[in-house]
Amino acid sequence: MKSKLMILALLLTGFVSTLTSNSIAASKGGKEKAVIQTSAQCGECKEKIEASLNKLDGIKSHDLNLDNKKLTVVFNPAIITLEQIKTAVSNTGYDADDMKANEEAYNNLPKCCQKGGH
Numbered sequence: 348m349k350s351k352l353m354i355l356a357l358l359l360t361g362f363v364s365t366l367t368s369n370s371i372a373a374s375k376g377g378k379e380k381a382v383i384q385t386s387a388q389c390g391e392c393k394e395k396i397e398a399s400l401n402k403l404d405g406i407k408s409h410d411l412n413l414d415n416k417k418l419t420v421v422f423n424p425a426i427i428t429l430e431q432i433k434t435a436v437s438n439t440g441y442d443a444d445d446m447k448a449n450e451e452a453y454n455n456l457p458k459c460c461q462k463g464g465h
């Protein structure tokens with residue numbers, strides 16, 4: 348009986364310390380890095396997407412590589428989700444991975460920034 352209690356106490360201590368170390372990691376401003384495939388084509392596209400990202404909270408850094416159209420984002424998942432970032436890209440008129448561009452935003456892009464424009 349006594350040993351059972353000891354084991355229970357040990358388990359509890361382990362559980363509690365796992366919990367606290369997890370929340371410390373999160374409050375330390377957990378950083379997550381994601382690479383999103385976009386449909387950006389030129390410098391103007393890059394500016395538009397980056398301007399949209401600049402309006403979002405929780406994004407630490409972002410870089411759009413026009414050679415491969417890949418957007419690298421470092422963000423705090425406690426503040427913003429990858430889904431929300433992709434939605435912002437879509438609402439700017441560009442595809443973000445398997446999320447298609449918002450149609451209205453896409454139609455409002457200059458012709459040269461639409462697919463096949465370059």
Ligand SMILES: [Cu+2]
Pocket residue numbers: 387388389390391392393459460461
């Ligand atoms: Cu463009």
